[in-house]
Amino acid sequence: MVPEIVKTYTYTKLTSPSAVKKAIQIWDEIGESAFLALYGFQNAREYVLRYEGKEYPSKAIAAVAYGIQHPEEPQMTSLNSSGGKSPGKAGWALARIGFEVDGIPKKARHWSLSEVELTVRAYLNMLGLELAGIDYVKAEFNRNVKRHLNSRSTAAIEYKFQNISAALQEMKLPFIDGYKPYSEYQALLKYVLEDELESSFSVLGNVADQVPVNGELDSYFVEPPETKLQLPEGKQKVIQTSWSKREAKNRKLGLRGEVFVLELEKRRLINLGLAEKSEQIEHVSQTIGDGLGYDILSFDEDGRELHIEVKTTLAGIEHPFWVTRNELSVSQDLSESYRLYRVFNFGTNTQVYCLEGALDEVCQLLPANFLAAPA
Structure with a gap:
């Protein structure tokens, strides 16, 4: 019997660091055994990917990342692709986009x-x-x-x-x-x-329609509402959604809300006589990235750091909001300094309420999504 010839593919088109990070995130969330079984790989023997103090199999991570970046192309598998440091192989591709892989030296003086x-x-x-x-x-x-x-x-x-x-x-x-x-x-x-x-919103979006902070600060802040979330009952109506358009719209609204809160915080600290601290406020979701679990680094009246997550909606005060697993975890770790600013009625009668502490203690959290694979 003539053995089947398997076509091999290269990783030359893997150019997205964020796709690699998403593959790593999947590994972290479901664990080593589930990840390898789900995608049909074995653990790395030589070319180990190192990221934030952890080890990952370079070939498996690269294959999943390639599928995330290029979902329309043939799936990379352990049989049709190669690990290693030669051009086109998994280790080479990961190192080329800035990741540390054993056996592949970094270029001197290159930025990380x-x-x-x-x-x-x-x-x-x-x-x-x-x-x-x-x-x-x-x-x-x-x-x-x-x-x-x-x-x-x-x-x-x-x-x-x-x-x-x-x-x-x-x-x-x-x-x-x-x-x-x-x-x-x-x-x-x-x-x-x-x-x-x-x-990124910053180039493709338009912040010219930002809501200004003109009134007294007290006019913007209100007490949180007393609401009760309930899981939906019965069969739900199917709604067709353009996810790319929805994501772009939400990202634009989210950034506008963050800039609004940034201005509120600067005004608040200046009013407290902390003008120097107001200059140190940092929009970390833009300067560092959106994976920190909060959007703004500010300060309280004693000059101690506050970690502010901003959730913005065009709807009213009782409209619920989404939180991620990472935001929940960070809020628990930083419970003393964590704040969630809920911006509502944005652009019409913009107001804010603030929740202080771990999100599972100050919010009702209902399950909404599950990571799944065939049993």
Whole structure:
């Protein structure tokens, strides 16, 4: 009997760090045994992927990440793809987009994935403000990036911003005039930029219609409502949804709400006589990323850190909201300093209520989604 010839595929089109992180997140959520069984892989023997202090099999993670980035293409399996460090193989692909893989040395002086992501997000945040006609100070963004990247100089960060301008120019997209394009940049920067443009609001959205903070602060804050959530009964109506449009719309609304709360917090601290602290407030969902479990780093009246998650809706005060497993976990870990700001009636009669502490203690939580696989 002639053995079946299996066509092999390469990982040259795996360019999305966020897809790799989503594959890692699936591993963390369902565990090693379930992940390997679900996707038909074995654990790594040589080329181990290391991320945030944990170990993962590079080939299995790369295969799942490839499917996340390219769902329309043939599925990568243990039989039709290869691990290792040669071009086109799993370890090579992961290392190329900034991940640490055993047996594949890092290039000296190259910026790490986290450094590039932080810098790209800061740049896109500036660009979003510029396109919306909102004043900002470039030096403040540079200082904020440098505060997180102690090993990089102010000049190096400026140079990286120029690299981002060059990459955007090549993509025929707008860039910040004050950062003259400089085209000699590491390939990782363009992969991260493409990734962020796919999911980021800052360039593709429009913050010009931001709700201003004009009135007295007390006029915006109200007490939380007394509501009772109930699970739906009976057969539910099927609603067809354009998920891409819905996600973009929700992301835009979410960022507008975050900017609104950012301004409220600055005003609150200035009124408390803490003008210096008001300048240290950080929009971390934009400067660091949206995986921290909160959106804004602020301060209380004693100068201690507050970790604020913002949930925004156009609907009224009793409209429920979604929380993620990560947000719940972070709220439990930071219960003393965790705040959830619920912004409602946004754009019409914008108001806010605040919940303090772990979300499972201050909210009713009902199960809504389940991770599933055939039994």
